[in-house]
Amino acid sequence: MAHQRIIAIAISAGLLLLILELVRRKRLMERYALLWLVSTLVLLVLSVWSGLLSSLASALGISYPPSALFAVAFGVVLILLVHFSLAVSRLSDQNKVLAQRLGILQRRVHEQNEHLERLSKRVGIGPGLESDEPAPYTERLTRTS
Amino acid sequence: MHPVKRLCPNYDPRPALNRYLAIVPAHNEAGAITSTVAEIHTFAPDFDVLVVDDGSTDATASRAEAAGAQVVCLPFNLGIGGAVQTGYVYAQEHGYQVAVQIDGDGQHDPRYIPDLLHRLQSEERLNMVTGSRFLESHTDGHRSSAPRRVGITIFARLVSMITRRRVTDPTSGLRMTNRVGIELFARDYPHDYPEVEAILMMHAHRLESCEIPVRMRPRTSGVSAISSTQPVYYMVKVLLAVFIGLFRSHPTVEPGDTPISAEHAL
Numbered sequence: 199m200a201h202q203r204i205i206a207i208a209i210s211a212g213l214l215l216l217i218l219e220l221v222r223r224k225r226l227m228e229r230y231a232l233l234w235l236v237s238t239l240v241l242l243v244l245s246v247w248s249g250l251l252s253s254l255a256s257a258l259g260i261s262y263p264p265s266a267l268f269a270v271a272f273g274v275v276l277i278l279l280v281h282f283s284l285a286v287s288r289l290s291d292q293n294k295v296l297a298q299r300l301g302i303l304q305r306r307v308h309e310q311n312e313h314l315e316r317l318s319k320r321v322g323i324g325p326g327l328e329s330d331e332p333a334p335y336t337e338r339l340t341r342t343s
Numbered sequence: 344m345h346p347v348k349r350l351c352p353n354y355d356p357r358p359a360l361n362r363y364l365a366i367v368p369a370h371n372e373a374g375a376i377t378s379t380v381a382e383i384h385t386f387a388p389d390f391d392v393l394v395v396d397d398g399s400t401d402a403t404a405s406r407a408e409a410a411g412a413q414v415v416c417l418p419f420n421l422g423i424g425g426a427v428q429t430g431y432v433y434a435q436e437h438g439y440q441v442a443v444q445i446d447g448d449g450q451h452d453p454r455y456i457p458d459l460l461h462r463l464q465s466e467e468r469l470n471m472v473t474g475s476r477f478l479e480s481h482t483d484g485h486r487s488s489a490p491r492r493v494g495i496t497i498f499a500r501l502v503s504m505i506t507r508r509r510v511t512d513p514t515s516g517l518r519m520t521n522r523v524g525i526e527l528f529a530r531d532y533p534h535d536y537p538e539v540e541a542i543l544m545m546h547a548h549r550l551e552s553c554e555i556p557v558r559m560r561p562r563t564s565g566v567s568a569i570s571s572t573q574p575v576y577y578m579v580k581v582l583l584a585v586f587i588g589l590f591r592s593h594p595t596v597e598p599g600d601t602p603i604s605a606e607h608a609l
Contacts, residue, residue, distance in 0.1 A: 221587050227534060228580050228587075235583070292419050299418045 206245035214238040233281055237274045362440040365390040365456070366430030367412065368423055369447025373401040375562070376447050380410035383445060387456035393433055394447065397426040403447070423516070428532035435529035443519040448562045450485070451517040455557045459519040462555050470550040471520045473542070474557035475512035485561045494578060498539050501585060506546040511554060513539045523550060539581050540588065547593035 217234045220226035226234075244251050244267070255266035365383050369376050376394065383392050394407035398420035407414050415429055427444055434442040443459060445451045455474050463472045476486045477499075487495065495514050502513045516538055520528065527548055533540035545552045 218587060221583070222590050228584050229535060232576075232579060232583065295418045 203245060203248055207242070210238060210242040210245050214242060230281075230285070233278055237278070240270075240274070362438075363387075363390040363460070364430070364434045364437075364439040364442045365392045365453075366427060366434070366442055366444050367392060367394045367407075367447045368397055368426035368430065368444070369394055369399065369403050369407065370397040370420060370426070371399045371401050371403060372447040372449075373399070373403045373406055375449040376403050376407045377410045379445065379447055379449055379453070380407055380412045382453040383456065384411060386453045387443075387460075390443065390456065391439075393430055395426045395429045397421055397423075422535055424532055424534045424537035427516075427537065428528060431525055431528040431532065434525045439525065440522050441519060442525050444516055446516050450559050450562050452558065452560060455517065455555075456519075458555055458557075459517075462553070463519050463521060466551075468551045469521070469553060470524045471518055471542075471545050471552035473512065473515050473552060473554045474517035474559075475515055475554040476557065476559050477511040478554055478556035485559045490574070494574065497578075498581065501582075502539060502542055505543060505585070505589070508546075508553075510542060513542050515554075515557075517557060517559070518552075533584065536577050536581055540584050543585060543588050544593070547588065547591065549593075 214235070217226065217231055217238060221228060221231045251267060252263045254270075255261070255263040258266055258269075260266045260269070365387065367376070367379060367383070369379075372379075380392050380394065383390060392412040394404070394412040394414045396404040396407065396414055396416045398417050404414050404416050415433065417426065417429065421429075430444070431442060441460065441463065443456055445453060445456075451474070459472045459474060463469055477495075486492065495512065498513045499511055502510045518538075518541075524545065527544065527550065528541065531544070533544070542552060
């Protein structure tokens, strides 16, 4: 029993440190780390204070304490999944808006370049068509797409 | 590789006419943005005004433009951190030497811009000057609601302890930075509720900041970014960020440093 407890504590503590290290390296934003931190802390408390799980189970009317653990873990995972679905939905919506804005901007730059070329042809000066200079980046972007 | 530079490699910034920029983040502030921009023009005529419209759904952008500001419209709401950093990237690319943050909601009085600038330029070692509501014991200015003041006091104690300097108003968004600060914030700026972390970032990069007393006004329109449901998240998020920030390595920032992205930092 003591052996299992040490392993459980080590795994929970390792998970907690992993989350903190990911935040330190800026791989994980604080906003998304908080839920993970809360869940790993709960795990850590449960593995340190082993009597808590049994009393929690009997309070919930569950005769087999590990089942209570599974129920709690399932609940936590469910919350995390909904959280991520919300985040993914927001990101796809923002991604759509970005693509639309970029497309419209490309079109506008293209129109302005054509307008500029017409103007400089008419006047015979300005950014000449025979110029050795490479085309502006935005124009290349429009051509390749 | 800088994200903005990667998007436009041939980008040729217009030379900045003025060397000073006022960054005005605004989210649905159509009611206050005109007077804010006008006041900056009046009290700080040396400053160009950049309004960062953070995904507003009202007339904020058009009114700012009509008031004579340069306007960057973000396609959706990034939050105060992302909006302000947009301003710092703009300042960095256009070669501005000094940037000041002024909220678009009218809480920050542009009358203090010359004071901030004077303080920033009074000492060469200073990189950032913040306007503090709590530095002097005048009681007539707007000093936030009582529960918020408790949070501000906790952060003030914490930040003062970490930086070993007296910081009275770590949540104040009225702050001015020089070129080194612009380079740092253009490269890296906290996401949600950035003010407290930004002070600690300055300290961790061995940059100096100080405070001058200011009076703030109650907001004239719009709603605060911190609604009633969020203070718990605010406290926990900032405390976590402060704690983890203590374990990060922070190289000193010099003007012209190549920016480091998250991947390169590893």
